[in-house]
Amino acid sequence: MGAGHAHRLYRHAHSPVHALPPHTKLAAVLAFVVVVVSTPRTAMWAFGLYAVLLACVAHQARVPASFVLRRLLIEVPFVAFAVLLPFVAQGERVDVLGLSLSVNGLWGAWNVLAKGTLGVAASVLLAATTELRELLLGLQRLRLPPLLVQIASFMIRYGDVITDEMRRMRIARESRGFEARGVRHWGVLAKSAGALFIRSYERGERVHLAMVSRGYDGSMPVIDEVTASRAQWTRALALPSSALVVCLLGWVL
Amino acid sequence: MHVPDGFIDAPTSAVTGLVAAGALAVSLRGARRELDERTAPLAGLVAAFIFAVQMLNFPVAAGTSGHLLGGALAAILVGPCTGVLCVSVVLLMQGILFADGGLTALGVNITDMALVTTVVAYVVFRGLVKVLPRGRRSVTAAAFVAALLSVPAAAVAFTLLYAVGGTTDVAIGKVATAMIGVHVLIGLGEAAITALTVGAVIAVRPDLVYGARGLRQRLKLRVNGELVDAPASAPVPVAARTSRRALWITGLAASVVLAGFVSFYASADPDGLEKVAHDHGIDAKAEEHAAAGSPLADYGVRDVSDARLSGGLAGVIGVGATVAAGSGVFWAVRRRRTGAPSEAR
Amino acid sequence: MGPVTAAASLEVSGLAFAYPDGHQALFGVDFSIGRGERVALLGPNGAGKTTLVLHLNGILSGGAGTVTVAGLPVGKRHMAEIRRRVGIVFQDPDDQLFMPTVREDVAFGPAAAGLKGAELDARVRAALDQVGMAGFAERPPHHLSFGQRRRVAVATVLAMEPEILVLDEPSSNLDPASRRELADILRSLDVTVLMVTHDLPYALELCPRALILSDGTIAADGPTGQLLADEGLMRAHRLELPFGFDPRAATAGRQEV
Numbered sequence: 001m002g003a004g005h006a007h008r009l010y011r012h013a014h015s016p017v018h019a020l021p022p023h024t025k026l027a028a029v030l031a032f033v034v035v036v037v038s039t040p041r042t043a044m045w046a047f048g049l050y051a052v053l054l055a056c057v058a059h060q061a062r063v064p065a066s067f068v069l070r071r072l073l074i075e076v077p078f079v080a081f082a083v084l085l086p087f088v089a090q091g092e093r094v095d096v097l098g099l100s101l102s103v104n105g106l107w108g109a110w111n112v113l114a115k116g117t118l119g120v121a122a123s124v125l126l127a128a129t130t131e132l133r134e135l136l137l138g139l140q141r142l143r144l145p146p147l148l149v150q151i152a153s154f155m156i157r158y159g160d161v162i163t164d165e166m167r168r169m170r171i172a173r174e175s176r177g178f179e180a181r182g183v184r185h186w187g188v189l190a191k192s193a194g195a196l197f198i199r200s201y202e203r204g205e206r207v208h209l210a211m212v213s214r215g216y217d218g219s220m221p222v223i224d225e226v227t228a229s230r231a232q233w234t235r236a237l238a239l240p241s242s243a244l245v246v247c248l249l250g251w252v253l
Numbered sequence: 254m255h256v257p258d259g260f261i262d263a264p265t266s267a268v269t270g271l272v273a274a275g276a277l278a279v280s281l282r283g284a285r286r287e288l289d290e291r292t293a294p295l296a297g298l299v300a301a302f303i304f305a306v307q308m309l310n311f312p313v314a315a316g317t318s319g320h321l322l323g324g325a326l327a328a329i330l331v332g333p334c335t336g337v338l339c340v341s342v343v344l345l346m347q348g349i350l351f352a353d354g355g356l357t358a359l360g361v362n363i364t365d366m367a368l369v370t371t372v373v374a375y376v377v378f379r380g381l382v383k384v385l386p387r388g389r390r391s392v393t394a395a396a397f398v399a400a401l402l403s404v405p406a407a408a409v410a411f412t413l414l415y416a417v418g419g420t421t422d423v424a425i426g427k428v429a430t431a432m433i434g435v436h437v438l439i440g441l442g443e444a445a446i447t448a449l450t451v452g453a454v455i456a457v458r459p460d461l462v463y464g465a466r467g468l469r470q471r472l473k474l475r476v477n478g479e480l481v482d483a484p485a486s487a488p489v490p491v492a493a494r495t496s497r498r499a500l501w502i503t504g505l506a507a508s509v510v511l512a513g514f515v516s517f518y519a520s521a522d523p524d525g526l527e528k529v530a531h532d533h534g535i536d537a538k539a540e541e542h543a544a545a546g547s548p549l550a551d552y553g554v555r556d557v558s559d560a561r562l563s564g565g566l567a568g569v570i571g572v573g574a575t576v577a578a579g580s581g582v583f584w585a586v587r588r589r590r591t592g593a594p595s596e597a598r
Numbered sequence: 599m600g601p602v603t604a605a606a607s608l609e610v611s612g613l614a615f616a617y618p619d620g621h622q623a624l625f626g627v628d629f630s631i632g633r634g635e636r637v638a639l640l641g642p643n644g645a646g647k648t649t650l651v652l653h654l655n656g657i658l659s660g661g662a663g664t665v666t667v668a669g670l671p672v673g674k675r676h677m678a679e680i681r682r683r684v685g686i687v688f689q690d691p692d693d694q695l696f697m698p699t700v701r702e703d704v705a706f707g708p709a710a711a712g713l714k715g716a717e718l719d720a721r722v723r724a725a726l727d728q729v730g731m732a733g734f735a736e737r738p739p740h741h742l743s744f745g746q747r748r749r750v751a752v753a754t755v756l757a758m759e760p761e762i763l764v765l766d767e768p769s770s771n772l773d774p775a776s777r778r779e780l781a782d783i784l785r786s787l788d789v790t791v792l793m794v795t796h797d798l799p800y801a802l803e804l805c806p807r808a809l810i811l812s813d814g815t816i817a818a819d820g821p822t823g824q825l826l827a828d829e830g831l832m833r834a835h836r837l838e839l840p841f842g843f844d845p846r847a848a849t850a851g852r853q854e855v
Contacts, residue, residue, distance in 0.1 A: 078260070194456075
């Protein structure tokens, strides 16, 4: 029960980055990642500069480096994939420490690693400085279909409730001496999953009743309106704009 | 299988982004048709369910475990449109909140994991339910095959995307072998879990299984001591009815193409498959969700784990599964042929 | 039977209803609740209590009979107004609190009715004050205790300034302290209350009048203490008092609630 506030990805602080309106941050991160992805992979220095830019943002937001680095672990499966690339890619090969590696594959691995890592780091910073609630408001402001935002907010609201139900079911199973050890026990687990679905669906129906009882007619009433001033937009877009400069240099040089 | 930034080049990402946006627009409308103004709460809760169930560990053997991807399950339980919507929302939130899957790769991820998986699963499922004898067991069997095929189908889609917009020149055959081989294995797990789960739901609340709506008994009225069919109160899902044949043919074609694809590579390059299954032990990750507090908090890196199955075994199972699926479809066709006249109304 | 004032808050007459699957839950329900009354609706499981509640704001309809809220018939024509006037507090507060923060949840109803800005804020604040939850406005509902969530659920409905407050099992899952707090809140409110419950002592404590719904009809209507003291009636409708609880002794010491 004692779950902390919001999610652990969010770091509460009062920094200039935290204070920016959510939709400006979302737009900035998206633009930044697009710029990064469009950078030629041979401009290695450009990626270094991007990393420096992100480090500046992290510093502004008072997010410690160790926090970002730990969250980067989410990337591991694809790092493994990237490591494979030099071995399997085609084309001209070079010998490194007695291993025959594909030049193209090495570039490919670098490309995936550099861009993927920068993308993850940018998203981690976004999540670390923006509360869930705000993210949803930001998505709404960025003209995502309202229905989609509603679905997302219900998912966030009930994610905890349902996972909690799942945990209680597991405790109930274990209290009766059941422990899933192998494929033989899948049937029992799947029954739990089925029961969880039924509970989720029925809860959805009850939530709908509760909403209708309070005058819901298919569209959410607007309760909070987030707005951003020109100055805030400028600050938020400083990151992708400087990245864009780097990217253009990367193409020119 | 969440694709990160930089894996697929910018133009392809943009195009898949458009595809994903289009698919979302269509499924938003479709979901509204399926659920009317209940869409938001119901789809939201189903998305939360998928999110939660992805954390349910299914132990494979000592120490390793896998989990559900959920696309096929969503399609069968709540219908293709709502299914696409729910899985997409889960992916969107994973991308934004957990940096799981790149933001520029959202289009790729949605196309691949929300659209292809769900649609293939639903088409195959619907097709099989139509041709198999009516009953719960058929629904479970259909769910198995649908989930089994949906995962390698996503792998095929990914391979195609990679062929078009991959940022590294890897022989496309190798990518295909790797992706499909591994995903046939993952598909087996997915299939078993999906089928069992659908079976569990259908045993208790058959009315909640969208894909099996046609199986409900007609209501009876007692008129002058005789039982009479009640006028159909709930309209039979129209789309499913009119496009039954189209659905069925597409499903068959998809299965055959898939089966062909997998067996081709499996037989032409068994070493490759073996190697990949081995290498992709990297895909494996043991994890611990256990009793941690918030699901959002202990969201970790996860993927299916299967390091234990050696390459050779993998190849055998892969081919075997494909053959089984293929013959299942074949058998189904035969059945349909023979059963057609009696079923025609 | 019961005292019916000129402007009844709720009037139900001849209400019968069968579900689409053929199961008939209500077989002609008649009763009337005057403005400002607090009435308990008692009945065993499966008596049709929930079905009845869902008729009060038009979520279920299509059977025979009528429901009138403050003179307004429940029906398609006035649905929005009816839903504003009838505030239902559901049994599981998690179902009722679906918005990300307490404040937004309380604001949902009035905002759906078109309220905006300062007026909306004032309404939310007032409703939260009434249930003593003003300090929790910015908290997400799932971080509150069960009793707090139930109180917020009451606030979400109060914010709509309803004519009648309908509570479905308000005391379920509450510890004794939360139970008493909720009772204090309900007593302090100046609205008509219909309380659906199994909790007979709670009904006796809060509601001077009670209805017994059994097999889809109103089987009894009268002062709560009197009904609870009628052992034959209670037994006939599967209603049981907690061990050692004597309704006569409980009401003996006081005149009126």
